[in-house]
Amino acid sequence: DAGITQSPRHKVTETGTPVTLRCHQTENHRYMYWYRQDPGHGLRLIHYSYGVKDTDKGEVSDGYSVSRSKTEDFLLTLESATSSQTSVYFCAISPGLAGHEQFFGPGTRLTVL
Amino acid sequence: AQSVTQLGSHVSVSEGALVLLRCNYSSSVPPYLFWYVQYPNQGLQLLLKYTTGATLVKGINGFEAEFKKSETSFHLTKPSAHMSDAAEYFCAVNGRFGNEKLTFGTGTRLTIIP
Numbered sequence: 001d002a003g004i005t006q007s008p009r010h011k012v013t014e015t016g017t018p019v020t021l022r023c024h025q026t027e028n029h030r031y032m033y034w035y036r037q038d039p040g041h042g043l044r045l046i047h048y049s050y051g052v053k054d055t056d057k058g059e060v061s062d063g064y065s066v067s068r069s070k071t072e073d074f075l076l077t078l079e080s081a082t083s084s085q086t087s088v089y090f091c092a093i094s095p096g097l098a099g100h101e102q103f104f105g106p107g108t109r110l111t112v113l
Numbered sequence: 114a115q116s117v118t119q120l121g122s123h124v125s126v127s128e129g130a131l132v133l134l135r136c137n138y139s140s141s142v143p144p145y146l147f148w149y150v151q152y153p154n155q156g157l158q159l160l161l162k163y164t165t166g167a168t169l170v171k172g173i174n175g176f177e178a179e180f181k182k183s184e185t186s187f188h189l190t191k192p193s194a195h196m197s198d199a200a201e202y203f204c205a206v207n208g209r210f211g212n213e214k215l216t217f218g219t220g221t222r223l224t225i226i227p
Contacts, residue, residue, distance in 0.1 A: 042219040092157075094213065098145075098164075107154075
């Protein structure tokens with residue numbers, strides 16, 4: 001299995017509080033991604049990174065920010081959590097080579113009350 | 114731009130019967146195509162992928178998929194369903210020539226009837 005960990009694995013928080021999710025990889029892959037998974041929507045890309053300090057928005061980036069200060073870590077921050085951000089969040093990594101798949105972490109279940 | 118349509122959000126088959134999960138894609142460039150499986154409370158795991166070459170692709174756990182350009186399809190099949198195949202399955206596409214983002218379908222939940 002690709003070396004990807006996510007922390008925390010479960011979190012319950014209140015509306016308006018900041019939340020940071022961490023993704024850590026040991027594969028030295030260039031690309032890292034954050035997705036959210038919701039019933040009926042599949043996986044939707046929030047943000048991705050193509051190198052240290054290089055990030056770009058995905059299709060559902062509003063309300064989220066990311067940072068990547070080291071190759072192995074990619075942080076997702078909800079500046080002020082809302083109930084609509086209750087979801088399961090997955091991190092993925094990829095070497096970014098043509099035709100190469102992405103490898104997924106175990107996910108973080110976030111509940112915003 | 115690309116998109117993926119998975120027909121049928123829920124599919125039920127009897128143990129030992131054929132599994133057929135449908136995926137149609139839209140892509141403005143030749144695609145790379147992927148099938149992932151997700152077991153309860155886990156991340157996604159790659160089943161198989163099509164990049165170039167043979168259009169019939171074999172994956173793990175006895176699954177295979179055929180790339181049909183004329184039909185823009187990449188349906189997933191397994192000749193004989195097993196109880197352990199119960200999971201959610203996602204089809205995904207990305208375009209060639211530097212597009213490193215995957216676009217996922219909305220998923221198909223497969224139930225196996227004993």
